[in-house]
Amino acid sequence: MAVIIDGKELAKKIRGNLKIECDELKKQGIQPKLAVIMVGDNPASKVYVRNKNKACEEIGIEYEEHLLDEHTTQKELNDLIRKLNDTKEVNGILLQSPLPEHLNINEAFKTISYQKDVDGFTPSSVGKLSIGEDTFISCTPYGVMKMLEEYNIDLTGKDVVILGRSNIVGKPLIQCCLSKNATVTVCHSKTQNIKEHTKRADVLIVAIGKAKFVTEDMVKEGAVVIDVGINRTEEGKLVGDVDFENVEKVASHITPVPGGVGPMTVAMLMNNVIKATKEQNKGH
Numbered sequence: 001m002a003v004i005i006d007g008k009e010l011a012k013k014i015r016g017n018l019k020i021e022c023d024e025l026k027k028q029g030i031q032p033k034l035a036v037i038m039v040g041d042n043p044a045s046k047v048y049v050r051n052k053n054k055a056c057e058e059i060g061i062e063y064e065e066h067l068l069d070e071h072t073t074q075k076e077l078n079d080l081i082r083k084l085n086d087t088k089e090v091n092g093i094l095l096q097s098p099l100p101e102h103l104n105i106n107e108a109f110k111t112i113s114y115q116k117d118v119d120g121f122t123p124s125s126v127g128k129l130s131i132g133e134d135t136f137i138s139c140t141p142y143g144v145m146k147m148l149e150e151y152n153i154d155l156t157g158k159d160v161v162i163l164g165r166s167n168i169v170g171k172p173l174i175q176c177c178l179s180k181n182a183t184v185t186v187c188h189s190k191t192q193n194i195k196e197h198t199k200r201a202d203v204l205i206v207a208i209g210k211a212k213f214v215t216e217d218m219v220k221e222g223a224v225v226i227d228v229g230i231n232r233t234e235e236g237k238l239v240g241d242v243d244f245e246n247v248e249k250v251a252s253h254i255t256p257v258p259g260g261v262g263p264m265t266v267a268m269l270m271n272n273v274i275k276a277t278k279e280q281n282k283g284h
């Protein structure tokens with residue numbers, strides 16, 4: 001039986017430490033604040049945003065929500081971002097995706113000031129990550145790396161196979177794993193014979209959004225399996241991209257869904273808000 005990587009517990013520990021740091025900042029008269037922008041009425045986004053609000057409350061980070069109408073124009077969205085860039089009281093800006101189709105998310109991300117880019121999606125953050133400079137790392141990949149670190153999983157010389165190449169998960173994971181000296185393979189929807197790749201992975205990270213896609217026969221005995229996927233079954237149950245019950249029998253370590261990567265994403269967002277606040281108040 002595999003070791004279950006408990007993201008819920010680790011995230012709780014991280015939030016506890018962040019609360020101490022946040023209290024320390026407040027003693028110096030500094031109040032960290034996160035501004036969240038949501039456009040339109042997406043039920044999944046509402047759940048994610050609620051979880052972020054809850055975590056802010058627990059740590060003592062001020063939270064402000066901007067709910068924009070689904071017909072909001074690109075100019076209106078960018079103008080709001082610029083206003084938040086200029087508001088001294090706001091330390092972090094998070095633009096909740098997805099956006100309605102008429103809006104260009106990359107244009108919006110480019111408008112967020114690097115100093116407040118707590119999601120790590122601006123070109124500056126992405127560029128810094130790729131050249132190995134200290135930066136805001138996007139929260140889900142950052143959470144995955146923290147989990148591996150906590151469970152003493154050293155990536156040096158390991159074959160890491162990532163399923164999925166999205167800008168928010170798969171691509172930043174490539175840089176994160178490379179920086180830990182792994183040999184990295186990335187698969188996507190056009191990859192031929194995915195099983196040939198997954199089967200030789202020492203560490204398999206799955207982020208494709210397909211319920212139970214990774215089955216036992218695709219995983220090497222003793223592999224570490226990290227499941228980023230969040231899918232809802234017809235019965236309304238949350239499941240990952242990995243067939244947990246069966247893959248658990250061959251893996252050495254595995255993350256559950258829920259209770260794995262999800263809570264870590266929120267914890268790392270909180271971490272980035274505190275980091276942004278500290279950097280903006282250097283020399284205070």
Ligand code: NAP
Pocket residue numbers: 140163164165166167168169170187188189190191194207208209210228229230231261262263265
């Ligand atoms: P995304 O933007 O839709 O990207 C999905 C990626 O998976 C794409 O690169 C796609 O390939 C690839 N893919 C799709 N079907 C595939 C297949 N059959 N075989 C191989 N590759 C395939 O998704 P995302 O935003 O990265 O999210 C992925 C999953 O993670 C979703 O379930 C999402 O809900 C979840 N998620 C969870 C968290 C968390 O906190 N736990 C955070 C973010 C996302 P192409 O590039 O060729 O299209």
